[in-house]
Amino acid sequence: MSTENEGTAAPTPPAAPSVPPAPASETQDAAPAPAVPEPVTQQLPPTPAPGTEPTQQIPPAAAPPAAPPAPAYGEGHAPAYGQGHAPAYGPQAPAAHGAEGWPPPPPTVPAYGAGGHGGGAWGAPPAADGSHGPKSKGKGGLVAGVLVAALLAGGIGGGVGYWAAERSNNGTGSTTISAATPKDIKREAGSIAGLAAGALPSVVTIEASAGDGEGGTGTGFVYDQQGHILTNNHVVASAANGGKLFATFSDGKRYDAEVVGRAQGYDVAVLKLKNPPAGLKPLPLGDSDKVAVGDSTIAIGAPFGLSNTVTTGIVSAKNRPVASGDGTGSKNSYMSALQTDASINPGNSGGPLLDGRGAVIGINSAIQSAGNGGFGGGQAGSIGLGFAIPVNQAKNVAESLIKTGKPVYPVISVSVDLQAKSEGAKISEQGAAANELVDPNGPAGKAGLKPGDVITEFGGKPVDSGPTLISMIWTYKPGDTVKLTYLRGGKPTTVDITLGSRVGDK
DSSP states (O other), rough: OOOOOOOOOOOOOOOOOOOOOOOOSBOOOOTTTTSOOOEEEEOOOOOOOOOOOOOOOOOOOOOOOSSOOOTTTTSOOOOOTTTSSSOOOSSSOOTTTTTTTTSOOOOOOTTTTOOOOEETTOOOOOTSSSSOSOOOOOSEEEEEEEEOOOOOBBOOTTTTHHHHHHHHHOOOOOOOOOOOOOOSSSTTTTSSHHHHHHHHHGGEEEEEEEEESSEEEEEEEETTTTTTEEEEEHHHHTTTTTEEEEETTTTTTTEEEEEEEEETTTTTEEEESSSTTOOOOOOBBBGGGGGGGTTTEEEEOOGGOOSEEEEEEEEEEEEEEEEEOOSSSSOOOEEEEEEEEEEEOOOTTTTTTOTTEOOOOOOOEEEEETTBTTTTTSHHHHHHEEEEEEEHHHHHHHHHHHHHSSSSEEEEEBBBBBTOOOOOOOOOOOSSSHHHHHHSSSHHHHOOOOOOEEEEETEEEEOOOOOHHHHHHHTOOOOOOEEEEEEEEEEEEEEEEEOOESOOOO
């Protein structure tokens, strides 16, 4: 069996690269802890039943005492803000002035992705102890140099969205104030409001249903006038085999959709509206290679079911290696991501990340979330660390999926030891014959690499782990020639390597 970019020092290496093994155990990690968490996956949560707003019985007012003294602010029973007795919103918060304080706490929101599972890298057979991923320490928050991120698919009709809608219709205690409003307010086309107004009609909220009650929501955007919609694979994974898909535009019009093709490793999918409307306006695509740290960003999506939500931020980092799951816990995807501090949450997945001109520079895909005790340990929410697939890569994948329905991956045909603690991507030395660990007829074999070599640079950029190498390789196309530096016996050697190809997810 030939191997490709992935692997581990285990009894049997994968086929080139084979379907990644299912994670063996659940893992959790506290975000600030120095120990590095294993990769986790975040499943699409089941469709929750619509929540109901909590009710609050207000006792009848008692007759006021004669001329009561007015308490000073911060004295008596009025809790001072910032002190430990101030009531906090939430089901666990104590009510001020007794059990029937006001305002009432909001309803409990289902925890998205609770109980995350550890997942290994593509083609990595389980280690001898049954684990699927590295547990090396160092570089807090990274797994062998790769950030572990939770995917962003939200539950259909999210509980928070329902609560917010109900609260907005509650007029109890409200006061209406009339004020003069300036007429004919005009917003510049290049303003945030102007860019959002131009992009929103081309963004859709995707509902995916597996037919057994499982499903979730995500986001997508119009890719062309033929009705193709670009989104994340994990958004539609639950409906890929016999499920149902719907796309709802910002004007409320809803269309049936079907999967054209999915790329598991890239976490990209293309849908097609079954009866697309006339006059579809594709979003313009930018150049993610020219993005600079500090550039403005605009994220559009449906966080927690709240469609047509717009948030802003900046590009906070580039080429961030990120490993994440697909919603089933069976396979991993890798990206050399754009990092943004624009607020994105479950339900934003598949939505566009725009630049300051309104052009798409990425597909929002994952976040790092402190959660409740670590990755996957509680409800995922934005802490200002969001990750998007660069649009240049997503465009290449989309074109392949539209033409053939299958993804094409560049490969170097080696098996990488994901448990190695070396400063680089170490080619496995055991677990299979040497010609299976490094295909002698593959790109790396032809360039002279052997089992035990440690790859330290790829395309002039440093490599600190096996997953990092995979994410970097997948930013190229099959047939590209790239400079690769490796260590053998501590001595560096640089060679030119022409990338091979693999068709489909296996």
